Amino acid sequence: MPVRILADSACDLPKDFFEQNHVTLFPLKVQLNKEEYEDVRTIDPKSVYDAIRNGILPKTSQPSPHLFEQVFSQMAENNEDGIYIAFSSELSGTYSSAVMILNQVKEKYPNFNLTIVDTKCASLGFGLVVMEAAKLAANYASKEEILKDVYFRSEHMEHLFTVEDLDYLAKGGRLSKASAFLGGLLNIKPILNMEAGKLVPLEKLRGKKKVMLRLIELMKERGEHLEDQVVGISHSDNEQTALDVQAMIEEAFHPKEVKITSIGSAIGAHTGPGTIAIFFLNRMK
Incomplete structure (x- = not known):
């Protein structure tokens, strides 16, 4: 079984990338005109830019903690090894929230083998790290090999x-x-x-x-x-x-x-x- 790669939507990769490469997506949230959307999944960037041009400033928030808990628990139950490649902790609380949820899940599943990496990257800089990790995972590289590449590219x-x-x-x-x-x-x-x-x-x-x-x-x-x-x-x-x-x-x-x-x-x-x-x-x- 290949190492499972997970990433949040701040990597700015398109929806079909996640689907075609079997990368698990954690969408950040965007609030616009009193509605909440999931980045990549339910809102188009053009609508955000049009709103900004009209004087409306959208707000953003982290992925759902419940989604973290749901995905992590399912992986633990299935004995899946994984690497969650995360948005810079200096720009979002997403990484910290994921680490907190992982620690909670590991109380029930102490052998769960998931590593969360704070890339210190954003947008497609982050995305290039994710792309290479997904390629390595698809070629059945070991978790250690993938992590080495992720840390190097992030740095x-x-x-x-x-x-x-x-x-x-x-x-x-x-x-x-x-x-x-x-x-x-x-x-x-x-x-x-x-x-x-x-x-x-x-x-x-x-x-x-x-x-x-x-x-x-x-x-x-x-x-x-x-x-x-x-x-x-x-x-x-x-x-x-x-x-x-x-x-x-x-x-x-x-x-x-x-x-x-x-x-x-x-x-x-x-x-x-x-x-x-x-x-x-x-x-x-």
Whole structure:
């Protein structure tokens, strides 16, 4: 029996990925217009971005604790080994909640062999970790082999991104309001990255074109053997820009593959529309 891979929807992989690769999905929740939805399953990101453009700020919350308990207990009863690859604990309480539920389940099933990994990653950076773990599991890699890969990719995954309006991140508590204020001045566009699982402003440039060129420069500075990598691009209702960035990356680095996904409803509720993010490894094995 292959190791079971589990992940939450903050990895921004599409619904069919979970179905086709037998990865268990824990959807984050999105509250919009007094209704609660399950990310990936019952809400489309476009509706979130349209709401934000109309002045409505969605709220998000963790996956259901009951769902954690239900899945973990079923796995324990079936003697399944698993790895739950989780969203950065610095951006959500999802990881902590899962650990708490796991400890409760292990009181009844002390031999339950599930490892929960705090990736310190988000969006498709997180998703690239999940994709490789699912591939290894499908090829019957051992749990130890999969965990080694998950920890390595989580540690070395670069997240470089720019947002249209830093206020969305500030309102959601993901970035300081002082940093957000600086972004709105004189067409200043920020470049941010992830450090130890937190969102950190990296640079500020004037104009979209300069930002995109700088993202490519930063890839060159930080990436290693990009020609051997699957590079990720995610966007929030900004597909044409994502395709333009893909062309720039392919011309500069000739990566093995470039994967583009939409930023999901839960992450997008905080980044807002117009976000472009690039993900790659800063070190290869």
